[in-house]
Amino acid sequence: MLLFVGLLAWGQGVHQLCQQCHTEAASDVEEHAHFRKGVTCASCHGSSEKHRLATGHAPPDRVATRAQVVALCGSCHPAERKSYETSKHWAALQAGAKAAQCATCHGNHAPRAVAKMERTCLSCHASLPAACAGAGKTDAKLRCATCHPAHGFAKR
Known part of the structure; x- marks a missing residue:
């Protein structure tokens, strides 16, 4: 249970970081029932650290085909x-x-x-x-x- 709570908090933190540039998508996600159940940007796109730290274009960890x-x-x-x-x-x-x-x-x-x-x-x-x-x-x-x-x- 503690692991789930930790993952949920980590995902919410990544979501907050994404929201800085991806305002519309992040807002849309927040309105979704999935978000209320703990599904965040990181759930589909991974932590995407290279993407978040890049000064130029760097793709997120995952973009599903x-x-x-x-x-x-x-x-x-x-x-x-x-x-x-x-x-x-x-x-x-x-x-x-x-x-x-x-x-x-x-x-x-x-x-x-x-x-x-x-x-x-x-x-x-x-x-x-x-x-x-x-x-x-x-x-x-x-x-x-x-x-x-x-x-x-x-x-x-």
């Missing part, structure tokens, strides 16, 4: 990861294509509202089958997720 985001988020959300790994989006990602992954729908630093998630779907899936005509537009209760599970994307 699209495919790595799934493993990163899945380390705390295993059921969602398992479901996602059955999806066409996962197959496309594994084939090297640009495809939706956790941050596409949920955001990197700030959580996204359901309406924004749906607009994200429509950015790639602009031509919808007749069964989807008007989904999310005419009936506030009818959304992509009405027929498609949130992480697996297979038709219900």
Whole structure:
């Protein structure tokens, strides 16, 4: 327990250091439920000491690739990861294509509202089958997720 409290305090300290330059991202993170549970900049980006001490450009320790985001988020959300790994989006990602992954729908630093998630779907899936005509537009209760599970994307 003491180790967890120590890691939590260390992460919060790194977050404060990041906030000095990355104000908007740090503010967004602070509004996220993950932050209240101890997830900070360091959780995803490492301590990034070289980045923080650099006078020029030095990348953080970690910046997850699209495919790595799934493993990163899945380390705390295993059921969602398992479901996602059955999806066409996962197959496309594994084939090297640009495809939706956790941050596409949920955001990197700030959580996204359901309406924004749906607009994200429509950015790639602009031509919808007749069964989807008007989904999310005419009936506030009818959304992509009405027929498609949130992480697996297979038709219900």
